[in-house]
Amino acid sequence: MTRHPYGPDELDRVDPALDRVAEELERYAATRSGEPALDLAARIQAAIDDEPHPRAGWWRSFFASLRGLRGPARAVAVAAVAVAAIVGALALGDLAERARQNNVGASPSATPISTPTASPSPTPSATPSPSPSPTATPSDEPTVRASPTASADDGEVETPEPSESDNSGPGGGGGNSGPGGGG
């Protein structure tokens, strides 16, 4: 009934308890040896006919072919792939470097483009703006100083949120009274 009956020597060690478990599994399998419905194969074939032609992606085909190799051939193929990957990465890096150099040399744009950020960043920017351009930027809001660090030095970056245990944080000085408190 079973194509490959279990043998006690299968596990290379004598263990009657495990043999009995295996025999139980075999016995169970023997009770569930029914045949499928007669038309099952035809139904499967009909479902296959509805399937599009299987197309493997190039990477799948490639790795499938790699898996088919054995021993030295496989090692050579893997080494070739690694070399190709390294060469490709180097070439890409070189291209990127050239593109960057071309950009730097071609457009000496001296005008620093300052993009006005709409969101009030809580951290005061530490980078001094090189050009105090008087051209009025059409921003609705005045340059935002909404951060609680009103008296912070310009050159110093501070963490905007005082820790709860730190009562002498920026804007503090009033004990537990928070900013805007004092009532």
Add this chain to the structure above:
Amino acid sequence: MWQAAWDDEGVDDGALIAALRAGDRDAFGLLVERETSSVYRACLRILGRPHDAEDVTQESFIAAYRAIRTFRSEGSLRGWLLRIATRQCFRRLEQRRPAADLGAIGDGLLVDTSAEPARAVVAREARDDIRAAVSALDEPYREVVALRFFADMSLAEVAETTGRPLNTVKTHLRRGLERLRPAFGAEVDR
């Protein structure tokens, strides 16, 4: 080419694989004809319900058809198919788990109509216990136990199909059986 092999004594795997990789649907039809029973039986042993077993058998062949180009020639086509099928079965069991297992109860009683009702219920429960114990195993023990006993593959075939060394497969089988021993306690202590 593969037709000649088929006419002799069954389909030669090498010729069939070449035809399958070339996208020959007729070749796949031969594979379906040849392996439907063995795939169905493996599914039935894992799932317990004939209807589910047929569903998963069909799903397994479709999955195999879609992935035929990734088939490694190391193992047999049959082993490859059975491995796909056992995985699909365990996936189905995981989906089924939250629902009440009423279908299996019906199947069990239908199978044992000639037996006394009490004995039929006991037999069904024993089968459910075996299925549940195997499906609760961790991988790779579950896969090895299922391929060995439910898919009726030899350990050498399991090793070939899974791409693991034979001794590793033996170790997995032994550990799988050790983990099953408590669940089989009542039966094996008899």
